[in-house]
Amino acid sequence: MAGLYIHVPFCASRCIYCGFYSTLTPKSAMRDESTNIIDRYVNALCKELELRKEYIFQPNAGNETDTKLQTIYFGGGTPSQISFRHIKQIFNCIQTVYGNHITSFEDMEITFECNPDDITEEFADNLKHLPINRISMGAQTFSDKRLKFLRRRHKSDDVKTAISRLRHAGIKNISIDLMFGFPDETLEDWQEDINEALALNVEHISAYSLMYEEGTPLYRLLEEGKVKDMDDELYRTMYDALIDSLSAKGYEQYEISNFAKLTDSNVSSFRSKHNNSYWQNKPYLGIGASAHSYNLQTRQWNVSNLQKYIESIETGKLYLETEIIDADTHFNDLITTTLRTREGINLNTLSPQYKAHILDTAQPFIAQKLLVLDGNYLHFTRDGIYVSDSIMAELMYV
Incomplete structure (x- = not known):
């Protein structure tokens, strides 16, 4: 998809x-x-x-x-x-x-x-x-x-x-x-x-x-x-x-x-x-001034200027910046997107290294009933949603 x-x-x-x-x-x-x-x-x-x-x-x-x-x-x-x-x-x-x-x-x-x-x-x-x-x-x-x-x-x-x-x-x-x-x-x-x-x-x-x-x-x-x-x-x-x-x-x-x-x-x-x-780590192409794109390996974003965007494309050139997505960035992206969803993050999609990391760092929040482990999925409880930003920051791999 x-x-x-x-x-x-x-x-x-x-x-x-x-x-x-x-x-x-x-x-x-x-x-x-x-x-x-x-x-x-x-x-x-x-x-x-x-x-x-x-x-x-x-x-x-x-x-x-x-x-x-x-x-x-x-x-x-x-x-x-x-x-x-x-x-x-x-x-x-x-x-x-x-x-x-x-x-x-x-x-x-x-x-x-x-x-x-x-x-x-x-x-x-x-x-x-x-x-x-x-x-x-x-x-x-x-x-x-x-x-x-x-x-x-x-x-x-x-x-x-x-x-x-x-x-x-x-x-x-x-x-x-x-x-x-x-x-x-x-x-x-x-x-x-x-x-x-x-x-x-x-x-x-x-x-x-x-x-x-x-x-x-x-x-x-x-x-x-x-x-x-x-x-x-x-x-x-x-x-x-x-x-x-x-x-x-x-x-x-x-x-x-x-x-x-x-x-x-x-x-x-x-x-x-x-x-x-976006929340399930699927590739997407963004077209137009300031639009962002993602293909699992890189993230790109077009210039946020209408005139510069048009003039560049008219000459057959792309006016954009590129970020290479390494393994740590990819994992952190999953934290800030997939965890926003009802189902949460599927731990079976993670490498042993990142799975071990998230299970370890999530334990205090599970104990506080802010996160719940439901089978292979980790997701927020209703109370956890209110402090989701701070929890996601703690779960990141740094």
């Missing part, structure tokens, strides 16, 4: 908390001009797909030559800022370049990130003519006051309208993002957001606490004392409310921040297969 990530850095406006690489959609791109920056960027994406087609399929990357591409994920930025013709162009290029590694688009999970207000009737109608079968949408909160604080473009009612349009277009797998821990947010406020999300009956919910990342406007407000981060006790109470509420409505917490609806047979078919590949 291998995944393909397509980064679309364009945004109509910047959210106050966003630390991802993005750039404002130029006004020229909103007009019908023959050559604008989005045209050049999409052409560069297609060119990079050709230049890097062997990265995750070469035999020396630890994969068989017949490895199949099973997921495609359009992230950003805001992928819904590019046009229908651009999306078609990218799919045509994927089919041309990776056709030997694709059984059919219908057999793949293909996710497209959207802003709720971008899902117009025209957009939804266009989805019927594309192989996209999963939508990930940033709802964040159902409070218009908090949306305004985040500098989000949409209103809370736009989420309901968008989901209705997506259902009409035949999309049966919808994920929404939620945030909690806003300045002055109460537990009652957060519970109301959870209830609103559950009422939408979507297949997947991702929930994150509001993060104060350096370089963002939100971080500057924190430094200036204009906002205050929530305290640890309230964070835990809100997180508990999230887990309990979603579990009661039939959602499985399969990763620290991700919940998938269970089917009638109590089996989830709505886990994000693409994101799950």
Whole structure:
């Protein structure tokens, strides 16, 4: 299994908390001009797909030559800022370049990130003519006051309208993002957001606490004392409310921040297969400015500069950095990814050296009931999740 990530850095406006690489959609791109920056960027994406087609399929990357591409994920930025013709162009290029590694688009999970207000009737109608079968949408909160604080473009009612349009277009797998821990947010406020999300009956919910990342406007407000981060006790109470509420409505917490609806047979078919590949040590290729790639032996990341990325690709050159993954780094990566999942880390996949190390260092946390050894799998308990970062740091091989 291998995944393909397509980064679309364009945004109509910047959210106050966003630390991802993005750039404002130029006004020229909103007009019908023959050559604008989005045209050049999409052409560069297609060119990079050709230049890097062997990265995750070469035999020396630890994969068989017949490895199949099973997921495609359009992230950003805001992928819904590019046009229908651009999306078609990218799919045509994927089919041309990776056709030997694709059984059919219908057999793949293909996710497209959207802003709720971008899902117009025209957009939804266009989805019927594309192989996209999963939508990930940033709802964040159902409070218009908090949306305004985040500098989000949409209103809370736009989420309901968008989901209705997506259902009409035949999309049966919808994920929404939620945030909690806003300045002055109460537990009652957060519970109301959870209830609103559950009422939408979507297949997947991702929930994150509001993060104060350096370089963002939100971080500057924190430094200036204009906002205050929530305290640890309230964070835990809100997180508990999230887990309990979603579990009661039939959602499985399969990763620290991700919940998938269970089917009638109590089996989830709505886990994000693409994101799950990150947590399960599967290879992936990231295309576009700032995109990251991993093929089990190396990690690569493209330049986080739109103009430099485009100009480099147009000359047939890759503007990226490479890190060689040695055995210790590989083990530490497993700690920080696989342990985030419900199943945890499969000890049988480790060499005797690393298996002995993790069993030894995990013993104090097992005794404290923060970790549990379940057969050959080591995973966090619910209490362990709250201190997961510090535990993972202790389990690393240094």
